[in-house]
Amino acid sequence: MTTLLQRVPQAWRDIGGLDTAEEIIHQPAMWRELAAHLGTQQSRIAAFLGDHLRDPRQRVILTGAGSSAYVGEIVADEINAAWPCQVRAVATTSLLTHPALYLETDAPTLLVSFARSGNSPESTAAVQLVRDLVPHARFLNITCNADGALAQQGAQDEATFNLMMPAASCDRGFAMTSSFTCMLLAALCVLTPDFQRDRLHTLALLGEQALSAWSAPIAALAAEPVARVVYLGSGPLEALAKEAALKILELTGGSVLAMANSALGFRHGPKAALNKDTLVVLFRSTDPLARRYEHDLLVELRREQVAGRCVTVGAGADIAIDAPQWPDAWLAALWLLMAQQYALHQSALLQLRPDNPFAGGTVNRVVQGVTIYRHEQI
Numbered sequence: 001m002t003t004l005l006q007r008v009p010q011a012w013r014d015i016g017g018l019d020t021a022e023e024i025i026h027q028p029a030m031w032r033e034l035a036a037h038l039g040t041q042q043s044r045i046a047a048f049l050g051d052h053l054r055d056p057r058q059r060v061i062l063t064g065a066g067s068s069a070y071v072g073e074i075v076a077d078e079i080n081a082a083w084p085c086q087v088r089a090v091a092t093t094s095l096l097t098h099p100a101l102y103l104e105t106d107a108p109t110l111l112v113s114f115a116r117s118g119n120s121p122e123s124t125a126a127v128q129l130v131r132d133l134v135p136h137a138r139f140l141n142i143t144c145n146a147d148g149a150l151a152q153q154g155a156q157d158e159a160t161f162n163l164m165m166p167a168a169s170c171d172r173g174f175a176m177t178s179s180f181t182c183m184l185l186a187a188l189c190v191l192t193p194d195f196q197r198d199r200l201h202t203l204a205l206l207g208e209q210a211l212s213a214w215s216a217p218i219a220a221l222a223a224e225p226v227a228r229v230v231y232l233g234s235g236p237l238e239a240l241a242k243e244a245a246l247k248i249l250e251l252t253g254g255s256v257l258a259m260a261n262s263a264l265g266f267r268h269g270p271k272a273a274l275n276k277d278t279l280v281v282l283f284r285s286t287d288p289l290a291r292r293y294e295h296d297l298l299v300e301l302r303r304e305q306v307a308g309r310c311v312t313v314g315a316g317a318d319i320a321i322d323a324p325q326w327p328d329a330w331l332a333a334l335w336l337l338m339a340q341q342y343a344l345h346q347s348a349l350l351q352l353r354p355d356n357p358f359a360g361g362t363v364n365r366v367v368q369g370v371t372i373y374r375h376e377q378i
Helices: 009-014 018-025 027-049 067-082 121-133 149-153 178-191 198-222 236-251 288-304 328-349
Strands: 059-063 086-089 109-115 138-143 160-164 228-233 257-261 278-284 309-314
Touching (some): 009 018, 018 027, 018 328, 027 138, 027 160, 027 178, 027 198, 027 328, 059 067, 067 109, 067 178, 121 138, 138 149, 149 160, 178 198, 178 328, 198 328, 228 236, 236 257, 236 278, 236 328, 278 288, 278 328, 288 309, 309 328
Parallel strands (some): 059 086, 059 109, 109 138, 228 257, 228 278, 278 309
16 A cells, blocks of 8 residues: 555545645655756746846845745855855845845845745735835746736736746645745756756655655654754755744644754754753754864764754765755755654644644634735835
8 A cells, every 4th residue: 555654645634634745745746847847948037037147236135934935045145156146035024124124226136036825915015015116126936826916916027037836836735845845946946057957857866765765764753752843954054944943833833842043053042942852953064164063063962962862864964865965055955855754743743734733723824914014104
């Protein structure tokens, strides 16, 4: 009988977790589909971007809310290092409250919006804000929903390019899984030199291997109840740690508290959160210098034995796959497969419904209850 992350599909359906389980598993297939789609769009994307990224005056703002904001944080430094333009990640939730800190009205600006549904009120409001304040701004929407408000907002606008993700990546489940990794990899392909979409095929193969090899050990790890989970990562992987922490917080309905930090930053106060009911997960960097700092922290944590358990994920880690020595941002999608599975199993352990862990509606798949204030009303 076919199993899906250590359960038969009917068992996931019975506990309300089949959508999330399927959406974790199908990510390698989504990455292959994404590679094919980017191939058909390559000339159009290149024409839209032109030579703007080579202009030192150009500002590129990567934006989104929640998980979508973390996509921008993971890729920002990789993109910024590749071009003369200035690239930064600013969440829509910051852009809307403090536009004067982030927008330069006289600077050429490209707003790159990440959104699963494109229906969050902050997504469309951030675009409108930039339209109002920055003359001749341009907009690249990387989104999973062609019918969403974000995609529809600029559908007929020559200054806007809608880069659609595979339709099946618009996750049905509460938590962003395949939508996150597709948008992450799409951004790396189209916003770094050489349009390296061939890497997606390698990642898809590695993802299939990882899902197969890690399924049993991650399920076993998640069978142990925890009260707290700490995710750590260096450089771009610190943003990955934020996404991993959000996954466990979301899928356990807040029953398991989670936090994220960098390997070096953790000692500066956050380490106080450790106790015997805490799992620490460190995403290992491929950067040799970062790995030395991470190694020292691992030795310290294991010597002190304050945390209940400490696990590493990544190159040469406890949970590992034989991956190329690519920059951390490119490998983040692989390592996230661990955190997604772990959160799903923890949700099931707590007898929640992973596809909708907030039955009371206190947190929603598409955020609700946000009033948008126009900047001139202030």
